[in-house]
Amino acid sequence: MTRLIFLGPPGAGKGTQAQTLADDLNIPHISTGDILRQALKEQTPLGVKAQSYMDRGELVPDQLVQDMVEERLQQSDTNSGWILDGFPRTVKQAVFLDELLQKLNQDGGKVVNLDVPDEIVVGRLLGRGRKDDTEEVIRRRLEVYRSETAPLIDYYRDRQQLLMINGNQSLEEVTTVLKQAIA
Numbered sequence: 047m048t049r050l051i052f053l054g055p056p057g058a059g060k061g062t063q064a065q066t067l068a069d070d071l072n073i074p075h076i077s078t079g080d081i082l083r084q085a086l087k088e089q090t091p092l093g094v095k096a097q098s099y100m101d102r103g104e105l106v107p108d109q110l111v112q113d114m115v116e117e118r119l120q121q122s123d124t125n126s127g128w129i130l131d132g133f134p135r136t137v138k139q140a141v142f143l144d145e146l147l148q149k150l151n152q153d154g155g156k157v158v159n160l161d162v163p164d165e166i167v168v169g170r171l172l173g174r175g176r177k178d179d180t181e182e183v184i185r186r187r188l189e190v191y192r193s194e195t196a197p198l199i200d201y202y203r204d205r206q207q208l209l210m211i212n213g214n215q216s217l218e219e220v221t222t223v224l225k226q227a228i229a
Contacts, residue, residue: 048073048127049155050228051134051143053198055191056184057167057174058160058213059220064131066221067228074123078132081114082106100178103186105135105194112142119150127155135195140202156228157202160213160220164188 048071052060061077068075082100085093092114096106115133118124134140147154162170171184202208209227213220 047155048129048228049152050129051154051157051202052129052131052160053157053195053202054160054213055162055164055167055195056187057171058162059170059217060131060160062217063158063160063220063224064129067224068129070225071127071129073127073129075129075131076115076118076124076133078111078114078130081118103178103183103190105190108136108139108142111135112139112146115143116146119146119152134198137197137201140198154205154207156209157198157207158209158211158224158227159199159202160211162213166214 050064050067052064054060061075061079064075064077082093082096086097086100087093092110095110099106111133115130119128130143134143144154167188168181168184171179172181199208211220211223211227215223
């Protein structure tokens with residue numbers, strides 16, 4: 047049973063790699079970013095709440111995201127495994143996830159950290175042309191990532207769950223290394 051958590055700065059390729067692996071393994075790719083964007087598009091209560099945080103390049107509050115993740119991990123398609131992309135983002139969320147997985151009788155599996163230098167990330171994100179991807183917002187998101195999310199690397203390293211992957215390679219090279227690392 048494959049359960050993977052993907053970490054890495056915005057633009058590291060988490061979504062692309064997670065989707066590729068999920069398709070190969072026939073398990074769901076659970077992206078909190080996609081769930082949030084869908085909520086924004088549909089203007090659900092969660093989407094409306096989340097919009098103001100996202101517009102400022104800030105993280106959506108833990109409780110909103112945790113509720114979404116808990117609901118999603120209880121759906122039947124997750125029984126054979128899953129790949130989480132974009133969650134947890136803080137150590138507090140990681141502790142919540144550990145407790146949730148215990149409650150659901152699931153283990154946490156491996157944590158993949160896609161490591162990519164900031165300047166590469168900025169170039170990638172500017173190149174994808176989303177309206178919320180201005181250089182100022184991207185640099186703010188990287189600051190938030192470094193201060194809030196980077197401590198997760200130590201959290202999962204201490205639990206012997208961490209796989210460090212060089213994300214500054216071609217898409218195919220990263221996929222190959224990832225498949226070898228989780229085999």
